[in-house]
Amino acid sequence: MVKTSSISKPVHNLSPKKLDSSRIFEKVVEVANFYGFRPYIEIMERPKSVSDEQAIFAPVEKVRQVDTSRKQGSIIETYLKNETINHEDPKLVYFYTEPRERNKEKLEEEHGRFNLEIFGLQRSIGEATILRTCLSILEEMGHIEPTISINSMGDKESMLRFSREYLAYYKRPSLDMHATCRENLKKNPSKMFSCRNERCVALREEAPQTISCLSETSRIHFKEVLEFLEAMHASYEIDSTLVRDTDRFCETIFEIHRSARNKEDGEETLPAQILAHGGRYNYFARKIGSKKDIPIVGASIALSAPAHTAKSLIHKRKPKIYFIQLGHEATRKSFPVLEILRKVRMPLLQSHGTNQLIGQLSIAEKLAIPYTMIMGQREAVDGTVIIRNTSTRKQDTVPLAMLATYLQNLA
Structure with missing residues (x-):
């Protein structure tokens, strides 16, 4: 810790x-x-x-x-x-x-x-x-x-529980508190979180933790x-x-x-x-x-x-790829993929509001984005993505280890 x-x-x-x-x-x-x-x-x-x-x-x-x-x-x-x-x-x-x-x-x-x-x-x-x-x-x-x-x-439920335990801890008369924090305890307890006084820092280490109140x-x-x-x-x-x-x-x-x-x-x-x-x-x-x-x-x-x-x-660059992630596992593993695209300077667009394949494909076609990159549950497990040509509907399955090279050939 x-x-x-x-x-x-x-x-x-x-x-x-x-x-x-x-x-x-x-x-x-x-x-x-x-x-x-x-x-x-x-x-x-x-x-x-x-x-x-x-x-x-x-x-x-x-x-x-x-x-x-x-x-x-x-x-x-x-x-x-x-x-x-x-x-x-x-x-x-x-x-x-x-x-x-x-x-x-x-x-x-x-x-x-x-x-x-x-x-x-x-x-x-x-x-x-x-x-x-x-x-x-x-x-x-x-x-x-x-x-x-x-x-x-x-x-809100977590913070209410934490507040009760936190205040109960600091209201013990035996605590040797910094004078300013003792006053803040009465008026604005949240200010105590950032106090740098050595005594208060030591007290916080033993105080109730928010993570245990979740x-x-x-x-x-x-x-x-x-x-x-x-x-x-x-x-x-x-x-x-x-x-x-x-x-x-x-x-x-x-x-x-x-x-x-x-x-x-x-x-x-x-x-x-x-x-x-x-x-x-x-x-x-x-x-x-x-x-x-x-x-x-x-x-x-x-x-x-x-x-x-x-x-x-x-200056903006028009997206060349629309990135679709299907399911939590694919979304979780999407960030290393995004970093590959960023480092080869491949402009992209992705949806943060939906996980529906049809809806996202229709957005890509509506915006005339040349390629769609899809990562579903299977691709997330296999370490691959599907690259789909929006106009021809032709698609390739590309291992992530080869993705940078593949994208550079698209540029």
């Missing part, structure tokens, strides 16, 4: 590769686009006359630079109020926020935030998509094998998220001390830390630093006026790029 959340430091040097700052943002957006995320303005504020299908093929878009004064609640409010949005289908969006404190003389050293959010996706594939996208972005920024600290706070539904959900990470071969550890504000977060929460591996040429080991953080907040929409819960999962990545690069033009 790791305790990194209590010792992690803020981010300072975010790009070990020393990438040119003008390229960092473009690389980040390229990865986000590949995994299906679109600019906030494109999804949330586009005209009624522009459909989802038309938006996919829009040749060029400017990335919306969200003012730091616009809080996350305003993004959700836009989603709720926009009548042109089909709330039945998941929406994957990204937006950039500038550094909170502006230093005009050292603009290149300021760090903004690149934010990813998925609306309307309750299943664990939501967290998996966010985490895989974050890891690929950090890889492009030069971070080697970043580590995920992850925990689950569960649903309902059966939340336990299954978290288990599926971990299975996705296993399939990605991601480095992760469950951190029971990682807890967030229960008024906002629920279910999965995570931090992604810079690897503590030694740098080259005998330099010192890098200190633990938080590169990205996020989680699920299904109940947050009600707090800003929604009459129902909205499944939302998101992440925020520290980005060492000048704010002006957020206004760069981002």
